[in-house]
Each structure stands twice: as C-alpha cells, then as structure tokens.
Amino acid sequence: MSSLPSKRFWQQRYLMLLTLPAVLWMIIFNYIPMYGVIISFKEYTPFQGFLHSPWTGLANFRELFNDPTFTESLANTFKISIAKLVFGFPAPIILSILLNEVVFKRFKRIVQSLTYLPYFVSWVLVVGLMYTLLDPETGVISKMLVSTGIIGSDTMMMGSPHTFLTLVVFTEIWKNIGWNSIIYLAAIAGIDPQLYEAAIVDGAGRFRRIWHITLPSLKPTIIILLILSVGGLINSNFDQMYLMQNSMTQDAANVLSVYSYKTGLVTGRFSYGTAIGLFQSIVAFVLMYIANYSSRKITKESLF
Amino acid sequence: MLTYSKRWPERAFDILNVLVLLALCIMTLYPFYNIVITSLNDPTDAARGGIAFWPRVFSMENYKVVFQDERMGHAFFITIARTLAGTATAVLFTAAFAYGVSKTELMGRRIFLMMAIVTMYFSGGIIPYYLVVAKYLHLKGSFLVYIIPNLFNVFNAIIMLTFFRGLPKEIEESAKIDGANDLRIFWQLVLPVSKPVLATIALYNAVFHWNAWYDAMLFGNDNLLTLQQILMQIISSNSNVSLMASNLGLGSVSAQSLKLATMVITTLPIVFTYPFVQKYFVQGVMIGSVKG
Numbered sequence: 156m157s158s159l160p161s162k163r164f165w166q167q168r169y170l171m172l173l174t175l176p177a178v179l180w181m182i183i184f185n186y187i188p189m190y191g192v193i194i195s196f197k198e199y200t201p202f203q204g205f206l207h208s209p210w211t212g213l214a215n216f217r218e219l220f221n222d223p224t225f226t227e228s229l230a231n232t233f234k235i236s237i238a239k240l241v242f243g244f245p246a247p248i249i250l251s252i253l254l255n256e257v258v259f260k261r262f263k264r265i266v267q268s269l270t271y272l273p274y275f276v277s278w279v280l281v282v283g284l285m286y287t288l289l290d291p292e293t294g295v296i297s298k299m300l301v302s303t304g305i306i307g308s309d310t311m312m313m314g315s316p317h318t319f320l321t322l323v324v325f326t327e328i329w330k331n332i333g334w335n336s337i338i339y340l341a342a343i344a345g346i347d348p349q350l351y352e353a354a355i356v357d358g359a360g361r362f363r364r365i366w367h368i369t370l371p372s373l374k375p376t377i378i379i380l381l382i383l384s385v386g387g388l389i390n391s392n393f394d395q396m397y398l399m400q401n402s403m404t405q406d407a408a409n410v411l412s413v414y415s416y417k418t419g420l421v422t423g424r425f426s427y428g429t430a431i432g433l434f435q436s437i438v439a440f441v442l443m444y445i446a447n448y449s450s451r452k453i454t455k456e457s458l459f
Numbered sequence: 460m461l462t463y464s465k466r467w468p469e470r471a472f473d474i475l476n477v478l479v480l481l482a483l484c485i486m487t488l489y490p491f492y493n494i495v496i497t498s499l500n501d502p503t504d505a506a507r508g509g510i511a512f513w514p515r516v517f518s519m520e521n522y523k524v525v526f527q528d529e530r531m532g533h534a535f536f537i538t539i540a541r542t543l544a545g546t547a548t549a550v551l552f553t554a555a556f557a558y559g560v561s562k563t564e565l566m567g568r569r570i571f572l573m574m575a576i577v578t579m580y581f582s583g584g585i586i587p588y589y590l591v592v593a594k595y596l597h598l599k600g601s602f603l604v605y606i607i608p609n610l611f612n613v614f615n616a617i618i619m620l621t622f623f624r625g626l627p628k629e630i631e632e633s634a635k636i637d638g639a640n641d642l643r644i645f646w647q648l649v650l651p652v653s654k655p656v657l658a659t660i661a662l663y664n665a666v667f668h669w670n671a672w673y674d675a676m677l678f679g680n681d682n683l684l685t686l687q688q689i690l691m692q693i694i695s696s697n698s699n700v701s702l703m704a705s706n707l708g709l710g711s712v713s714a715q716s717l718k719l720a721t722m723v724i725t726t727l728p729i730v731f732t733y734p735f736v737q738k739y740f741v742q743g744v745m746i747g748s749v750k751g
Contacts, residue, residue, distance in 0.1 A: 432584025
C-alpha cells in the first residue's frame with residue numbers, strides 16, 4: 156500500500172474532502188484567535204489589526220495588577236468558584252447514590268427524567284424564574300421565606316450582594332444536579348452486582364455497602380471531574396454571572412469573564428480585555444496541571 | 460426484594476430517601492409550574508401576588524399581547540431558522556470530520572486530531588474571537604453569524620468519532636470493492652446506520668441554538684433578534700415590556716405578566732420535545748464518559 160505521498164493523497168481525496176473543511180474551520184475560529192492573543196502585548200487598533208498594531212510590551216499586564224477592579228473580580232471569581240466546588244460538586248454524587256438506593260425502579264426513572272430538565276433550559280429563563288419567584292412583592296418563594304422568618308420582609312433577594320452568593324450556588328445546583336449525576340450513575344451501573352450480594356451475605360448493612368462498595372467504585376470518576384473542576388476554578392459561568400447582575404449586584408457579580416467582556420467589548424479596550432482573558436487561561440492551565448500532578452501522586456489517578 | 464427483613468434504620472432510610480427525592484422533584488418543577496399559572500392569570504389581579512397553586516382569575520390576555528407583538532413573531536422566525544439550519548449543517552460538518560479521522564489510513568490524521576484536542580484546553584478568549592468574526596470575517600449583522608461559527612464542536616466530534624470507530628468494517632470494505640468512493644460510503648452507508656449518534660448530536664445542537672443569546676448580543680442587530688435575547692431584554696428592564704404594552708394600547712397589562720407569558724412561550728418547545736428526546740441526550744453523555 157505504501158506509495159508516493161502525492162499518490163496517496165489523491166487516493167484519499169474524498170476522505171480529505173470530508174476532513175479538511177473542519178480543519179480549516181479550526182484554524183479560523185480557534186487558532187487565529189489564539190494567535191490574536193498577542194494583542195494583549197500590543198495596543199490594538201481596528202485599522203492596524205492583530206499584525207500591525209504597535210507593541211507595548213507588558214504595559215497592559217502592569218496596569219492589570221494595579222487595577223483595583225481587576226483584583227476585586229479575581230477575588231469574586233475564586234470566592235464564587237470555591238463555594239460552587241464545596242457545595243455543588245458533591246451534590247450530584249449524593250443524588251446518584253440516593254437514586255441507586257431507590258427500591259422502586261419506576262420512581263427512580265421519573266426522578267431522573269425530571270431532574271435533567273433544568274439543564275436544557277437557558278440561563279436567561281433561569282434568571283427570569285428567579286426574578287419572578289423572588290420578587291419581594293409578588294414572588295411566591297420570597298413570601299414563603301418571609302413567612303418562615305428566613306428573610307426579612309424588606310429583603311430584595313435579587314438585589315442584594317448578601318444573598319447573591321447563595322443564589323448563585325443554589326441555581327447552579329438546581330440547574331445541573333440531575334444532568335451531572337448521569338456520569339456517576341453510569342459508573343454505579345458498572346459495579347458487579349455480586350459485590351453487593353457478597354456484602355449482604357457478610358452482613359453488611361445499607362450504609363456500609365454505600366461506604367465500602369458504591370463510593371470506592373465512584374472514586375476514579377470523582378477524581379477526574381475534580382481535576383477538571385479545580386482547573387475551572389478561575390472560569391466562572393459567564394451566562395449566569397452576566398445575567399444575574401443588576402445595578403445592586405454588579406460589584407458582587409464582577410468576575411473575570413464579565414470584566415474582560417466589559418472592558419474589551421463594551422468599552423472597546425480590546426487589548427486590555429484580552430490581557431484579562433490571557434491571565435485567566437494561564438491560571439486555569441496551571442491550576443489544572445497542579446491538580447493533575449497532585450492527584451497522580453496521591454491517588455494514582457490522572458487526566459493526562 | 461427482602462424489604463420486610465430490613466431493620467428499622469434501613470427502612471427509615473428508604474422512607475427518608477423517597478421524601479428527599481420527592482422534595483427535589485417539587486423544587487425542580489415548581490418554578491415552571493408557577494410561571495405557567497401566573498401567566499394564565501389576569502394581569503391586574505396577578506400584581507397582588509400570592510398565586511401559588513392555580514390561577515385566581517383565569518385570562519389569556521398576556522398571551523394575546525405577546526402574540527400580537529411583531530418583534531416576537533420575527534424573533535420566533537429567526538430562532539426557528541437558526542435552529543433548523545444551524546443543526547443540520549453542524550451535524551453534517553462535524554460528522555464529516557469525525558468520519559475522516561476515524562480512518563487510520565488518513566494522511567495527517569494524528570495532526571488533525573491533535574489540533575482538535577488542543578482546542579479543548581486552550582482558547583484565545585472572547586475578544587480575539589470577536590475580532591476574527593466581526594472585523595476579519597465581517598459576519599456581524601449577518602444571519603450566517605449564527606451558523607458558520609457553530610459548524611464544528613470538538614466534543615461532539617469526539618462522540619461521533621467513538622461511534623464511527625465501533626462500526627463494523629466489512630460493509631465499507633465490500634462497498635469499496637464494488638467501486639464506491641469514500642464520499643458515497645459516508646453518505647449512503649455510514650450516515651444511515653449512525654442515526655442514534657446523529658440524533659444525539661442534532662439534539663445538542665438544537666438546544667444550543669434555541670437557547671443562544673450571547674452571539675445574538677455580540678453579533679446580531681434588531682433584524683436578528685432571537686427569542687432568548689428578547690427574553691433577556693424583557694427581564695433586565697421592564698421598560699421594554701411597558702413599551703410593548705403601551706404600543707398595543709394595553710396599559711392595564713402589567714409588565715410582569717407579559718414577561719411570564721414570554722418566558723412560557725420561549726421554553727415550551729424545549730419542555731414539550733424533552734420527554735421524547737431525553738434518552739438520546741443521555742446516550743451522548745454515556746459515549747463521552749466511556750471515552751474519558
């Protein structure tokens with residue numbers, strides 16, 4: 156089969172016809188923007204473009220590290236991400252274990268189907284639902300919270316920096332818990348039923364079976380997803396943050412991705428916005444590398 | 460099951476477990492239910508609040524107003540058009556690449572795959588991307604901006620690649636001996652037997668397009684407004700709604716209720732198709748996780 160490259164290419168011309176358009180697409184929509192990151196070391200002007208805009212060295216980055224709004228957005232980003240990691244990461248694991256323990260399989264299927272649903276609606280809708288249900292005058296949920304004494308009657312939940320973090324974490328869990336549990340349920344489905352039977356014969360109760368069989372078998376999945384989550388600590392959900400901000404919460408909602416968007420595309424400081432984005436990418440990669448490295452040392456599981 | 464031989468902590472756990480899961484279901488569904496009943500309530504009455512279980516004063520007024528609004532009609536058209544066109548083109552485009560790189564004999568196969576995988580970890584960020592699409596490709600303000608930048612998705616490509624690799628080689632080989640070229644094999648043999656994975660990817664794409672608002676905000680204009688973007692505008696400021704209402708001479712209709720009707724209408728297609736398609740979505744996650 157070995158032949159001249161040109162001849163081989165001609166033999167594969169139809170295969171190439173299928174493959175190359177996507178390769179070209181990646182060059183245009185992924186690789187040229189990656190190259191475009193150089194404008195964070197330049198002062199981009201629309202006329203001069205990526206290539207001919209004048210170099211400014213590290214000026215944008217020097218400004219960045221002296222910019223109090225940037226520092227604030229960095230702190231917000233980590234605060235929100237860590238809260239999401241602490242409360243949001245275990246949620247689907249717990250759900251999958253609870254579902255696995257359900258005796259009536261029909262009930263299990265119904266719960267699964269229902270909890271997947273919020274994953275498929277847009278963040279725009281979710282934020283709309285929040286404004287509606289948490290409206291201080293007409294919202295059913297805010298009235299319920301007031302009558303049970305959890306919040307004061309004058310609390311505007313969507314307009315308060317104090318409730319902002321709670322709402323961010325809660326809606327994140329609400330939207331994704333069902334969908335994220337699928338991958339854990341798949342891992343549980345792969346457990347050999349004989350393990351459970353043997354444990355029952357040995358007299359192990361429900362909780363010991365969960366602790367000694369279900370959880371250990373989820374460990375590899377948990378670790379891989381944890382590495383990815385740690386890598387994602389510096390990325391926040393742009394949709395959620397951008398849509399949940401209003402005049403009252405914009406300081407709390409100012410995370411890196413929102414700040415980068417606003418300075419770069421709203422105020423038109425393209426280079427400065429790109430510098431924020433580049434900083435974010437580098438930190439994300441370093442975090443993921445550290446998480447992966449420590450996981451390989453401690454648990455022998457790793458992503459790469 | 461040996462339900463009756465369980466000791467009491469186990470039985471208590473079973474009951475508690477069912478209660479917790481029921482609570483979760485109610486928490487998931489109630490917000491949807493609440494906007495449906497409030498949107499079906501008379502708007503003036505709804506402004507008093509407290510509609511928790513069923514409409515107090517039933518009325519279709521909100522829906523009449525929304526359906527009479529021209530902007531809504533146009534946004535419906537744009538959203539349906541981009542969902543149909545965007546899904547069909549993206550599925551084919553991504554499948555073509557995935558099929559190409561599923562062939563081990565393909566020249567440059569490792570390079571193409573590596574190029575795809577690198578994009579999972581690195582990106583230029585939003586601003587260079589914006590500049591490429593708007594300033595270099597001049598797609599801003601064109602309907603194509605909804606289609607072309609979304610033709611390819613690396614995660615979907617990997618799901619498809621996994622599927623194509625699992626197909627039996629014999630049929631393709633015998634077709635080759637009969638003189639069929641790769642294009643024909645892809646179109647007439649491979650695609651028809653790949654319906655499950657194509658359906659999965661089509662659904663991912665369709666949901667993406669239906670829910671997209673970000674690209675409409677960045678690259679769209681008034682002619683290219685999508686449903687989600689209108690919804691976003693309505694939610695972020697009530698002034699739009701009041702304007703819509705006063706344009707139609709319906710000052711009595713409260714902004715809040717119109718907002719709800721719009722939310723229901725934009726979400727209904729997803730909620731209705733969802734029960735029929737959810738198994739396909741789950742399949743995609745399974746294929747993806749097997750690979751990971």
